[in-house]
Amino acid sequence: MDFSLSPEQNEIRELALKFARNEMLPRAQEYDEAGTFPREIFQKAWELGLINTCIPSAFGGSDFSSVDSVIISEALAYGCMGMNTSFMANDLALLPIVIGGSEAQKKTFLTPFTKEFRIASFCLTEPGNGSDAGGIRTQIKDGGDHWLLTGEKMWITNAGYADLFVVYGTIDPTLKHKGISALVVDPKSPGVELGKKEDKMGHRSSDTRAVRFNSVRVPKENMLGNPGDGWGIAMSTLDHSRPLVASSALGGAQRALDLSVQYSKERTQFGVPIAKHQAIQFMIAEMGMKVEAARLLIYKAAWLCDQGIRNTEIASYAKAFASDSCMQITTDAVQIYGGYGYSKEYPVEKLMRDAKLIQIYEGTSQIQRLVMARELLK
Numbered sequence: 001m002d003f004s005l006s007p008e009q010n011e012i013r014e015l016a017l018k019f020a021r022n023e024m025l026p027r028a029q030e031y032d033e034a035g036t037f038p039r040e041i042f043q044k045a046w047e048l049g050l051i052n053t054c055i056p057s058a059f060g061g062s063d064f065s066s067v068d069s070v071i072i073s074e075a076l077a078y079g080c081m082g083m084n085t086s087f088m089a090n091d092l093a094l095l096p097i098v099i100g101g102s103e104a105q106k107k108t109f110l111t112p113f114t115k116e117f118r119i120a121s122f123c124l125t126e127p128g129n130g131s132d133a134g135g136i137r138t139q140i141k142d143g144g145d146h147w148l149l150t151g152e153k154m155w156i157t158n159a160g161y162a163d164l165f166v167v168y169g170t171i172d173p174t175l176k177h178k179g180i181s182a183l184v185v186d187p188k189s190p191g192v193e194l195g196k197k198e199d200k201m202g203h204r205s206s207d208t209r210a211v212r213f214n215s216v217r218v219p220k221e222n223m224l225g226n227p228g229d230g231w232g233i234a235m236s237t238l239d240h241s242r243p244l245v246a247s248s249a250l251g252g253a254q255r256a257l258d259l260s261v262q263y264s265k266e267r268t269q270f271g272v273p274i275a276k277h278q279a280i281q282f283m284i285a286e287m288g289m290k291v292e293a294a295r296l297l298i299y300k301a302a303w304l305c306d307q308g309i310r311n312t313e314i315a316s317y318a319k320a321f322a323s324d325s326c327m328q329i330t331t332d333a334v335q336i337y338g339g340y341g342y343s344k345e346y347p348v349e350k351l352m353r354d355a356k357l358i359q360i361y362e363g364t365s366q367i368q369r370l371v372m373a374r375e376l377l378k
């Protein structure tokens with residue numbers, strides 16, 4: 001067993017970390033406060049080859065492995081978990097095409113993302129169906145030479161800026177999972193209606209909206225696989241993307257740990273740096289232990305993906321452990337900063353707000369535990 005990264009992986013990690021430190025960190029606070037979409041930072045990251053890591057080289061991509069992509073995602077999240085949510089949403093939306101698309105669909109839909117900077121959204125969640133995604137009600141009707149798409153999606157990342165949507169709907173809600181199908185939709189199609197930008201607790205620079213589809217005509221050739229294949233495509237997408245999301249939590253947790261180490265050496269109380277107090281040392285020790293354990297779980301979940309081995313159970317361990325740990329670590333970072341931690345002038349309160357979302361999206365921490373239990377008990 002070899003725990004070291006390859007020279008290429010170290011190189012891409014350094015590149016992504018340098019980008020996070022120079023381009024993201026200095027603007028993270030300001031973009032968060034104003035809720036500004038980081039379009040130009042997103043584009044710069046794309047120009048450096050740090051975005052759309054899932055696109056294979058046959059379609060113009062860089063052929064990054066899953067392990068490569070979690071290394072990049074951790075580094076970018078170190079700069080800002082909120083901006084990284086927008087970046088990762090591209091992969092979340094393009095993965096269903098990589099997984100379930102025909103060669104012609106991959107060429108049509110993936111290649112443009114390698115030629116110019118483009119943004120994508122993954123549209124699964126609905127106002128009435130989040131965790132219970134198998135019960136979605138968005139309708140896909142056969143309109144003869146096209147599909148007719150009608151329904152509403154909720155909490156869609158990047159929706160206001162997207163050039164492409166992957167939308168899940170059902171050909172028949174009574175079929176439950178077996179009726180779910182996936183369509184590639186042009187957001188400029190007549191009948192697509194965007195909701196207002198959501199005013200969120202954290203990840204404020206990422207764009208999140210409801211999207212309504214009012215009898216939207218979608219070309220027949222835009223369905224991924226066959227009618228009813230959508231659920232399998234979505235679940236396989238999540239197996240690939242959960243390590244990625246977990247690594248975003250890891251990047252935020254690592255930043256909170258680094259800040260806590262630095263601050264605890266600088267801040268003096270009772271005549272000594274607070275790092276000399278055992279209560280502070282124990283919090284920092286817990287942080288280090290959780291960061292390291294989360295990284296190992298994430299690498300294993302990503303490595304299994306690369307080997308073509310089913311990783312559902314480990315991906316859920318990684319997602320739940322990394323996001324729950326990030327919540328604890330960022331909360332403790334605020335504690336270590338004391339009153340200053342509660343102020344927006346210091347970086348840790350943002351980390352704590354950002355951490356919360358990663359326990360919720362792409363399957364809540366409770367849903368991850370349901371997946372784990374199902375896998376363990378079957």
Ligand SMILES: Cc1cc2nc3c(=O)[nH]c(=O)nc-3n(C[C@H](O)[C@H](O)[C@H](O)COP(=O)(O)OP(=O)(O)OC[C@H]3O[C@@H](n4cnc5c(N)ncnc54)[C@H](O)[C@@H]3O)c2cc1C
Binds near residue numbers: 123156208366
């Ligand atoms: C900022 C943001 C960005 C997002 N981006 C996207 C996106 O790009 N695309 C997309 O499709 N979706 C996106 N989502 C949606 C996200 O994936 C859902 O919010 C999430 O899956 C939870 O669904 P819900 O909000 O409807 O909560 P609910 O499903 O209503 O859950 C509410 C609570 O009940 C618990 N719960 C539910 N069922 C069970 C159960 N069986 N057992 C135990 N506990 C249970 C949950 O864990 C949670 O604590 C985003 C959400 C947010 C907030």
